[in-house]
Amino acid sequence: MDAYEYIKDAIVQGKFEPDMRLGEESLAKQLNLSRTPIREAIKQLEAEGLVVPLKRGVSVRAFTKEDIRQIYDLRILLEGYAASQAAHFRTEHDLKAMEKANKHYEKVINECIESNIRNIKEIVDANQQYHEAIIAATKNSHIHFHLSKVVVVPIIFRSFYWYNHFHLKQSLESHKIILAAVKNKEPERARIAMHEHIYQGRDHVLKHLSN
Secondary structure, eight states, X not given: OOHHHHHHHHHHTTSSOTTOEEOHHHHHHHHTOOXXXXXXXXXXXXXXXXXXXXXXXXXXXXXXXXXXXXXXXXXXXXXXXXXXHHHHHOOHHHHHHHXXXXXXXXXXXXXXXXXXXXXXXXXXXXXXXXXXXXXXXXXXXXXXXXXXXXXXXXXXXXXXXXXXXXXXXXXXXXXXXXXXXXHTTOHHHHHHHHHHHHHHHHXXXXXXXXX
């Protein structure tokens, strides 16, 4: 694993906590690397909004409740639009990709429920594959560009960390409703279903932050 992947995974999984200072020298020692690849990794993470600059070094970005509301509000607008556009422009190939991604998501969730062991990273990755399949179906690269700026992986990861079996099944059912709307070429239904799906995730995160 390279420096970027290591640091990003540590942030996403909470090993590097919000507001934690990250120094090039200490990271270089941990990874047994020179400071150059560490510096390049930090620049990339800063561009993605996962770390913020300090006078010396950087710190892991912390998110306030207002940050989370604003991020999810943007996701609701963009992903709702993406779902409606996917319903307009999807091809049979797109549908197969969405169905395959959602079957994989269902498989991961069922394995989690049956074994009672939650592999959060695997769940997040499977969920992301499904959402990316919808975005691909829009045939609009601009949507992907803008969504990449507001889909903040640590927040999504934390959301799934707090999901119980009921919430996982609820998420899967939302995926199926969105997929049906896209398949049936119902743009407004797809948009509304995606809105509710994202709202559920937002409310879940805010609820647990309050607690």
